[in-house]
Amino acid sequence: MKRQILLFISILIGSLLLVYLYPVFTYQRAAETTINQPRSLQPPSTSLNAEVIPSSGLALFIGQELSSFEKEYGTAEVVNDSGFGFKNHIYQYGEGSFFEVTTTLNQITSIKFIGSDEIKSAPFEIGMTIADLAKDYVISPNIQFRYNNEKYSFELMEDDLNYRPLMVFDNSTFAILFFDQQKNNSNLYAIMYLDAQTLLKLAPFQLTEGTPLFFSVNEEANWVSIDVQKSEKSQRVMQMLRQNFNFPVYETQPPLQYTTEERLGKFLENPEDIISTERLKSYLRIQENAEQQKWVLSKQELAILLKDYEHKILYGHFEMPVYDPIFTILSWYSNPYLVSHLFYEKSEALGIAFSKENMLVLFQEMNKIEESGDN
Numbered sequence: 001m002k003r004q005i006l007l008f009i010s011i012l013i014g015s016l017l018l019v020y021l022y023p024v025f026t027y028q029r030a031a032e033t034t035i036n037q038p039r040s041l042q043p044p045s046t047s048l049n050a051e052v053i054p055s056s057g058l059a060l061f062i063g064q065e066l067s068s069f070e071k072e073y074g075t076a077e078v079v080n081d082s083g084f085g086f087k088n089h090i091y092q093y094g095e096g097s098f099f100e101v102t103t104t105l106n107q108i109t110s111i112k113f114i115g116s117d118e119i120k121s122a123p124f125e126i127g128m129t130i131a132d133l134a135k136d137y138v139i140s141p142n143i144q145f146r147y148n149n150e151k152y153s154f155e156l157m158e159d160d161l162n163y164r165p166l167m168v169f170d171n172s173t174f175a176i177l178f179f180d181q182q183k184n185n186s187n188l189y190a191i192m193y194l195d196a197q198t199l200l201k202l203a204p205f206q207l208t209e210g211t212p213l214f215f216s217v218n219e220e221a222n223w224v225s226i227d228v229q230k231s232e233k234s235q236r237v238m239q240m241l242r243q244n245f246n247f248p249v250y251e252t253q254p255p256l257q258y259t260t261e262e263r264l265g266k267f268l269e270n271p272e273d274i275i276s277t278e279r280l281k282s283y284l285r286i287q288e289n290a291e292q293q294k295w296v297l298s299k300q301e302l303a304i305l306l307k308d309y310e311h312k313i314l315y316g317h318f319e320m321p322v323y324d325p326i327f328t329i330l331s332w333y334s335n336p337y338l339v340s341h342l343f344y345e346k347s348e349a350l351g352i353a354f355s356k357e358n359m360l361v362l363f364q365e366m367n368k369i370e371e372s373g374d375n
Contacts, residue, residue: 050140055169057120058111058193062173066106076101083226083356084215084323090233094118096244098237100326102198110194112326114237115244121191128188130162130179139165143205145172147196152210160205162186163334174199178330180245181339189244190330202327203292212292215323217356227354231257234325234352234359241333247343250350256311256364260351263305264360267297267318274304286321287357295320306362314348314365315341321357328359 061069066089070076076089082102086109091099097116102109113119115126124133133139143154143166156166163186167175178190194202200213239250267274271283275297285291297305297318306313317338322328332338347366352359 050143050166050168051138052168052170053123053137055171055173057122058113058191059169059171059173059175061108061111062171062193062195064108066101066103066108069101069108069111073099080229081218081221081226082323083218083221083223085218088233096240098240098326102324109198110192110324112190112192112330114190114240114330124167124175124177124188124191126188126191130165130186133165133177133188137167143168143174144209145196147200147210150210152196152200153208154205155208156205159334159336163336164204164331166199166205172196176204178334180333181336181343182245189241189333192327192330202324204327204331207292214289214292215321223356227356230325230354231352234329234354235350237326237329238350238352241329241342245343247345248347250348251366253349253351253364256349256351256362257353259309260360260362261353263309263362264318264353264355264358267305267360268355268358275301283320311364313362315344315363316361318358318360320359322354322359323357325354325359 073091077092078088078090080088082088086102086104089101089103091101093099093113093116097119098112098114099116099119100113101111113121123136130139139161141156141161143156145152145168154166156164160166163179163181165177167177169175172195174194174196176192176194177188178192179186180189197213200207200210201215203212235250235252242249271280275283279301282291283295286293286295297316302316302318305318306316317332319328333342341363344363349364349366351362351364
């Protein structure tokens with residue numbers, strides 16, 4: 001009898017060990033068999049601690065007088081006022097490229113360029129992949145720094161890490177790297193170098209610690225002129241990116257541009273006709289700098305705004321606040337939700353309108369315009 005009891009207990013213990021240890025062994029085997037399997041998109045290796053990179057190239061000009069920059073790169077082709085306390089200086093640098101410097105009181109606060117391998121972008125290289133970047137540098141989802149004796153922290157989401165990582169230099173400047181979202185590859189196509197104050201005011205990432213900073217609207221500025229030049233510059237850059245990514249160029253259609261301006265004015269004059277009371281309250285809080293976040297019209301709200309327009313709008317996007325339109329456009333190309341239309345393969349017409357920090361973009365498929373013109 002004792003022997004039977006001991007045998008029963010042995011079998012019971014062995015069964016329990018098998019039940020509890022089997023998942024451990026199978027988990028280890030599963031990890032071993034999947035570790036080498038290819039993935040369509042692997043997020044870059046990350047660390048909680050941001051790597052500080054020795055400053056070089058254009059990062060050295062951030063915080064310097066504009067004159068030191070122009071000794072090397074020449075005089076700006078165009079200089080205009082942003083209406084938000086800084087000036088934009090645009091430099092001619094070859095077909096398929098865009099080169100812009102922003103200044104406050106003649107001191108450089110940011111430098112951005114698109115698609116030129118002639119510009120000193122070291123330690124980065126236009127055309128490199130996110131995997132290339134991760135081989136040499138740690139890409140961190142948490143960026144911490146001090147500004148004006150206050151601690152600040154940004155948190156980067158997964159899409160930021162894959163398409164818009166933030167790098168830190170040892171001269172207290174930063175670089176946002178913009179990677180495209182082509183089907184087979186993701187390559188670096190633009191870089192923006194900027195100081196801490198500009199980074200905090202643009203707030204491209206989620207601020208998790210620190211007091212938000214805001215741009216101030218210059219009510220005395222010539223906003224009619226500023227809005228026109230922003231529209232023209234934005235169209236130029238979007239057209240250039242369209243060509244750089246090998247898509248049909250946008251068509252210029254004055255009626256669509258007029259409609260874009262008119263609909264933006266309609267929304268700003270009577271927003272309560274388009275959005276709910278709660279949505280209007282959130283819009284006004286952001287407009288009054290009570291909150292720091294992006295505000296966009298939903299698909300349903302855009303449909304209301306455009307409901308009596310006689311031609312079919314293929315796609316539209318309203319966003320505010322937009323202080324630096326080129327930075328905003330670059331961010332769109334790194335946004336997986338917006339880029340699906342920016343990489344639309346058919347021929348389209350494009351309309352862009354501004355009113356201070358408000359931006360509306362409308363796209364219309366060309367065959368819709370042609371069909372309406374035939375009727």
